[in-house]
Amino acid sequence: xxxxxxxxxxxxxxxxxxxxxxxxxxxxxxxxxxxxxxxxxxxxxxxxxxxxxxxxxxxxxxxxxxxxxxxxxxxxxxxxxxxxxxxxxxxxxxxxxxxxxxxxxxxxxxxxxxxxxxxxxxxxxxxxxxxxxxxxxxxxxxxxxxxxxxxxxxxxxxxxxxxxxxxxxxxxxxxxxxxxxxxxxxxxxxxxxxxxxxxxxxxxxxxxxxxxxxxxxxxxxxxxxxxxxxxxxxxxxxxxxxxxxxxxxxxxxxxxxxxxxxxxxxxxxxxxxxxxxxxxxxxxxxxxxxxxxxxxxxxxxxxxxxxxxxxxxxxxxxxxxxxxxxxxxxxxxxxxxxxxxxxxxxxxxxxxxxxxxxxxxxxxxxxxxxxxxxxxxxxxxxxxxxxxxxxxxxxxxxxxxxxxxxxx
Amino acid sequence: xxxxxxxxxxxxxxxxxxxxxxxxxxxxxxxxxxxxxxxxxxxxxxxxxxxxxxxxxxxxxxxxxxxxxxxxxxxxxxxxxxxxxxxxxxxxxxxxxxxxxxxxxxxxxxxxxxxxxxxxxxxxxxxxxxxxxxxxxxxxxxxxxxxxxxxxxxxxxxxxxxxxxxxxxxxxxxxxxxxxxxxxxxxxxxxxxxxxxxxxxxxxxxxxxxxxxxxxxxxxxxxxxxxxxxxxx
Ligand SMILES: Nc1ncnc2c1ncn2[C@@H]1O[C@H](COP(=O)(O)OP(=O)(O)O)[C@@H](O)[C@H]1O
Ligand SMILES: [Mg+2]
Numbered sequence: 001x002x003x004x005x006x007x008x009x010x011x012x013x014x015x016x017x018x019x020x021x022x023x024x025x026x027x028x029x030x031x032x033x034x035x036x037x038x039x040x041x042x043x044x045x046x047x048x049x050x051x052x053x054x055x056x057x058x059x060x061x062x063x064x065x066x067x068x069x070x071x072x073x074x075x076x077x078x079x080x081x082x083x084x085x086x087x088x089x090x091x092x093x094x095x096x097x098x099x100x101x102x103x104x105x106x107x108x109x110x111x112x113x114x115x116x117x118x119x120x121x122x123x124x125x126x127x128x129x130x131x132x133x134x135x136x137x138x139x140x141x142x143x144x145x146x147x148x149x150x151x152x153x154x155x156x157x158x159x160x161x162x163x164x165x166x167x168x169x170x171x172x173x174x175x176x177x178x179x180x181x182x183x184x185x186x187x188x189x190x191x192x193x194x195x196x197x198x199x200x201x202x203x204x205x206x207x208x209x210x211x212x213x214x215x216x217x218x219x220x221x222x223x224x225x226x227x228x229x230x231x232x233x234x235x236x237x238x239x240x241x242x243x244x245x246x247x248x249x250x251x252x253x254x255x256x257x258x259x260x261x262x263x264x265x266x267x268x269x270x271x272x273x274x275x276x277x278x279x280x281x282x283x284x285x286x287x288x289x290x291x292x293x294x295x296x297x298x299x300x301x302x303x304x305x306x307x308x309x310x311x312x313x314x315x316x317x318x319x320x321x322x323x324x325x326x327x328x329x330x331x332x333x334x335x336x337x338x339x340x341x342x343x344x345x346x347x348x349x350x351x352x353x354x355x356x357x358x359x360x361x362x363x364x365x366x367x368x369x370x371x372x373x374x375x376x377x378x379x380x381x382x383x384x385x386x387x388x389x390x391x392x393x394x395x396x397x398x399x400x401x402x403x404x405x406x407x408x
Numbered sequence: 409x410x411x412x413x414x415x416x417x418x419x420x421x422x423x424x425x426x427x428x429x430x431x432x433x434x435x436x437x438x439x440x441x442x443x444x445x446x447x448x449x450x451x452x453x454x455x456x457x458x459x460x461x462x463x464x465x466x467x468x469x470x471x472x473x474x475x476x477x478x479x480x481x482x483x484x485x486x487x488x489x490x491x492x493x494x495x496x497x498x499x500x501x502x503x504x505x506x507x508x509x510x511x512x513x514x515x516x517x518x519x520x521x522x523x524x525x526x527x528x529x530x531x532x533x534x535x536x537x538x539x540x541x542x543x544x545x546x547x548x549x550x551x552x553x554x555x556x557x558x559x560x561x562x563x564x565x566x567x568x569x570x571x572x573x574x575x576x577x578x579x580x581x582x583x584x585x586x587x588x589x590x591x592x593x594x595x596x597x598x599x600x601x602x603x604x605x606x607x608x609x610x611x612x613x614x615x616x617x618x619x620x621x622x623x624x625x626x627x628x629x630x631x632x633x634x635x636x637x638x639x640x641x
Contacts, residue, residue, distance in 0.1 A: 002523030009520045016508050319504045322465060323565065324493020324521035326486050401465045405504065 006329050007336070014337035017309060018344075028305040029345030031298020032381055035291050036349025037356075040369060040377045042287035044357040046280060048367025053276055059197050059206050060269045061138055063236040065243055067091070067229040067250060071265035073275050084263050085254070086226035089214075094253040095229060101242040105231040106133040107214055111221060115162075115210060116182040117170040125166055126209040127183055129217025137232045143167075145177045145192030148213055156215030160188035163207035164196045183210055186220050239268070295380070298345065299388040306338045306392035317396055318404030331397035338389025339382055346381025350374060411474075412572060412604055413439040413462065418471035420457050420627075431457040432468070433627035441572075444599040445606045446618035454627040455608045456577055462606065463496050463575045464488045476572050493521050497566025499576035503558040505550040511537060511561045512546040518569045536564040540594060556587035563594060567603075574598065576607040580614055592617045 018025045069084050092107045099105070113127040132153040134140065140147065148159050160183060167176055176190045188210075197206035233242040243266055250264055310317070317330055325333075357369045420432040431454045439445055449455050460466035461473065464480055467488075473481045476495060483491065497518075498504075505514045515533040524532070537546055540560040550558055559579060566574050576595065580588030596617055599605050609615050623631040 005520055005523055005525070009517075020508065315504070316506060319506060320517070320521075321489065322463075322492060322498050322504070323518045324489055324569075326489040326521075328486075329521065402460050405465070405500070 007332065010329070010333045010336045011340070013333055014340045017313075017337055018341060021305075021309075024305055025341050025344070028301045029298065029341055029348065031294045031296075031301050032342050032345030032384060033298075033349045033352065035294035035298055035384075036346045036377045036381055037353040038287060038294060039291040039380065040350060040353040040373050041356055041360075042283070042291070043373040043376070044353070044367055044369045045360060045365075046283065047370055047373075048360065048365045049280065049283075051367065052365055056198060057269060057272055057276075059138075060272060061232070062269045063233045063239060064137060064268065065231045065233065065239070065246060066265075066267040067095075067231070067246065068265050068267055069226040072267045072271045074265070087229060087264060088223070088227060089218075091250065091253050092227070092229050095231070095246060095249050098249045098252075099231070099242075099246060101234045101238065101245055103232045103234045104133045104136040105229065106131045106137045107227045107229055108134070109214065109217060109225055109227040110209075111225070113184045113210075115166055115170065117176075117179060120170045120172075122166060122169040122208075124208075125163075127217070127221075128209055128211045129214040129221070130211060131214055134211065134230075137230050141195040143193045143195040144175075145190070147192055147211075153213045154215065156213050156219055158186065158188045158216060159191045159213065161192040161194055161211045162190055163194050163205075163209045165205055165208040166210055167193050181210075183212065184220070188212060243268070295384055298342075299384050302338055302341060302385065302388035303392060305341075306334060306389050307395070309337065310334060310392045310396040313396075314399065314404045314407040317399050318401050318407065321399075321401040322405060327397040330399075331393045334393030334396050335386055335389050338393070339385030342381040342385030342388065343378065346378050349381070350377055353377075410441045411438050412441045412443075412476060413437075414472075414474040415462070416472045418458075418461060418468045418473065420454070420461065420466070421469045430627050432461075435471075435624070435627070435629055437622065437629065437632060439604065439606070441604055442599070442602055443604055443620060444596070444618045445620045445622060446615040447606065447608045447622050447624065448610060448612075448615050449624040449630070450610065453624050455610075455624060457627075458624065459575055459577050459606070459608050462573075463498060464491045489521075493518055494569060495572045497569065497571040497574045499559065499562050499566050499574065499579045501578035501581040503550070503555075503562050503582070505558060505561055505565075507550055510547050510549050511542060511553065511564075514550070514561055515565045515568050518565060522569055533564070533568055536568040537561070539567070540564045554587075555583050556590060559583065559587075559591050560594070563591070563598075567598070572604060574603055574605045576605065578608055578610075580609070580611070588614065 067087060069087055070081055074081065089107060092105070095102075096105060108128050108130045110126050110128040112124045114121055114123045115125045132148055132150045135147040142161075143164065145161070147161055148157065152159050160181065162176060170176065170181065171179070176193060179190050180187050181190055194207070194211070199205045231242070231246060233239040247262065247266060251262065254263060256263065320330065354369060357367065361367050415438070416436045418432055418435045419430065422429040422431060435458060447455050447458065457466070461468050464475070468481060471481065472479060475491065480488070480491060506517070512530070512533055515536050516529045519529040519532060534543070534546065537543060540563050542557060542560050542564065545553060545557060550561070553561065574595070579595070580591055583591060592614060595605055595607065607614070607618065615621050619637075620632070620634040622629060
């Protein structure tokens, strides 16, 4: 009861003290304002980048391994890569015969082609040759029609599944299923439309493609290119085991001596994730440095004006003590004052960063300031308020009443 | 007569580097409930020092001080704050009001620290201000009041917690003679209603309001005289 009343009184005092020195209080909070604005904005931006990243990386598939000629984020000398042998259907078949922890696998090979239907045509469409297991390996859903069957795949039927970009360009007002289109100069029958996949990291569209049986692809476009062997692991949790298994099978297929390094890459989503995390942790570290610096500067400023405030009010402290204020009451009075100043700074910081987050959302990338960031921001300002105010408040609390009363 | 204050062999020493200064050398006396005492003496004789010890703002270097049966000389800071809040009402020469707060809030403040709820607080504080004749000045800030009015606010604040003892250190020192007389009349009135009052002054005219006069010189009691009541021999 007593504590509650005193706290209420202390809030009233700090409100009076702060409004009596508006300009000083506002200037003192500047560091806190910048710090809180920085920390909340940074978190909001990272939140947005994370969402965007997760969304676009999903197409790569967390449980899929890609055996390819090169690593995605290779860091070694180009010399090591230059003379690598191609990955071919021979390797695909070899793995298919020997792997035990692979749920499904498919080869992919591709090249850009022009697609044509009647008077409509679309250039630079990525034509992919693969098998019927492509659908299972990548978890592809069909918007319309179906994927090709094993029979169609093995026999190399001239059938094609098209991406939504292709559908929109070639069939603006008609149903593509059953129609005959030209891939390069060869005719294919459209049997399915792949559901919209979006773009990979916002860079290139995954829907600007056509998928045909690999058997057909090699027949008409040749075999002189390195392929990608895509394997879906039986169990995502054991993907590292699958990776090791496939690696040793590949080494056998390539007849590599034990002391020779791998001359192929096994890629997975993880590689993107690691590169991404390196990037965002850099952003985080920079943000953290800016935030801590401004908070420290702010904190020193608050401590300073709190010392001034205590000094100015020495007499008031004496009066309050003479009529019964305890040490703890005085301590709380000044702690509440500095906490209030910092909280105000936090609020102003949020009032700056929130509209900015809306601008980011509207023009840069879709994001929104999470509630926990708002709470975190206010909590940090409260914390800094208490920390910055502690020494001045402690000083005030242990002032001698007689001497304070004599102070002019 | 019931004893309110019992002071024995009080010493107050200030250590000033190499020197030691005895503001109070050895002071003993008793004060009963409902007494009206004036402490007189030249400047620097130790009046304020004594007053601060009696008021629990300061602690003696040695000696014992019993207030209302409680040994105050052994108390810690928190206990002293409690005593100041409940048992003592201060009136200072320079009024010592909170400049940013109005009269009502100044008078309310001891009640805040006593843990009394807002509504009750306002009622008690208004009554106290009315009892010193300031019912129409409650919302005035100290700088909107005359010296005499400020000292009345201070007296109302001293009264508001119903203390056992009212201490006034040169309460008229900053007032003109006429206003000073009014304040003294107010204190005399409080005494007649049962309050125990100790004032510090160096003016004979002011001291004459009190029945008992304790004179101190160089930190020692030089004289302690109680006037006989009218009718007493
Ligand atoms: N905090 C202090 N430090 C050192 N000396 C002090 C202090 N307070 C009072 N004194 C000294 O103690 C003596 C008594 O002072 P005080 O009680 O204020 O006298 P009075 O009120 O009678 O004028 C004076 O000599 C004064 O200088
Ligand atoms: Mg004095």
